Amino acid sequence: MPDLNFHIEGVEAVPYxxxxxxxxxxxxxxxxxxxxxxAAIHSVILRSQVRLEPARRRYTVDEQSGLNDLFGEPxxxxxxxxxxxxxxxxxxxxxxxxxxxVDLPVPCTxxxxxxxxxxxxxLCDGEVPLSFLFSGTIFYAAEDQSLQVAQISWEKEAxxxxxxxxxxxxxxxxxxxxxWLGLQRDVFDRLEQFKSRCVLTSxxxxxxxxLDQAEAAAxxxxxxxxxxx
Numbered sequence: 001m002p003d004l005n006f007h008i009e010g011v012e013a014v015p016y017x018x019x020x021x022x023x024x025x026x027x028x029x030x031x032x033x034x035x036x037x038x039a040a041i042h043s044v045i046l047r048s049q050v051r052l053e054p055a056r057r058r059y060t061v062d063e064q065s066g067l068n069d070l071f072g073e074p075x076x077x078x079x080x081x082x083x084x085x086x087x088x089x090x091x092x093x094x095x096x097x098x099x100x101x102v103d104l105p106v107p108c109t110x111x112x113x114x115x116x117x118x119x120x121x122x123l124c125d126g127e128v129p130l131s132f133l134f135s136g137t138i139f140y141a142a143e144d145q146s147l148q149v150a151q152i153s154w155e156k157e158a159x160x161x162x163x164x165x166x167x168x169x170x171x172x173x174x175x176x177x178x179x180w181l182g183l184q185r186d187v188f189d190r191l192e193q194f195k196s197r198c199v200l201t202s203x204x205x206x207x208x209x210x211l212d213q214a215e216a217a218a219x220x221x222x223x224x225x226x227x228x229x
């Protein structure tokens with residue numbers, strides 16, 4: 001039965017996809033059994049759970065502030081910073097004997113309700129520690145050339161440190177100078193009604209007008225607070 005190892009050797013943004021996507025360069029390698037020839041692999045249906053490992057890097061003061069929503073105050077990070085699921089990915093590996101490199105596609109989102117997006121956006125520089133947990137099915141030829149099926153051991157995994165700039169470059173490519181804001185439906189409806197009443201052409205204009213009004217209303221209170229003994 002074939003025994004496979006997995007190594008992540010790089011990552012790059014995928015241009016022109018329907019949505020933001022990263023392609024991790026995955027090398028699949030068959031471990032040679034002593035005294036036995038390598039089996040001919042017909043295909044591998046490969047699945048991977050991709051996890052963030054935030055405890056495996058250091059953070060600047062600015063990054064700590066940006067991660068407050070996820071992990072709380074830094075003095076609590078010893079209890080709150082844990083490995084967390086980013087996403088699940090899958091790829092069909094074509095025929096090979098000894099080793100092959102394939103792209104493992106990982107779709108990404110700019111939705112700030114997703115913990116992984118908050119984590120990536122809070123990082124200023126450096127690398128994102130990742131772990132890949134593999135499972136799946138191997139289709140291979142036995143010595144008599146009959147088709148055999150084997151399962152990938154649950155212990156198979158790989159680690160990789162993804163440069164932060166790769167993720168930022170990808171998001172800038174797909175969403176130049178844009179950030180997404182998720183609103184509850186009733187709040188969104190109120191915003192749309194306000195936009196219609198004020199004859200505004202975009203939600204951005206409506207939010208800017210509301211912010212200007214709120215800042216103007218708050219300015220006297222802030223000034224009075226500053227002059228109080």
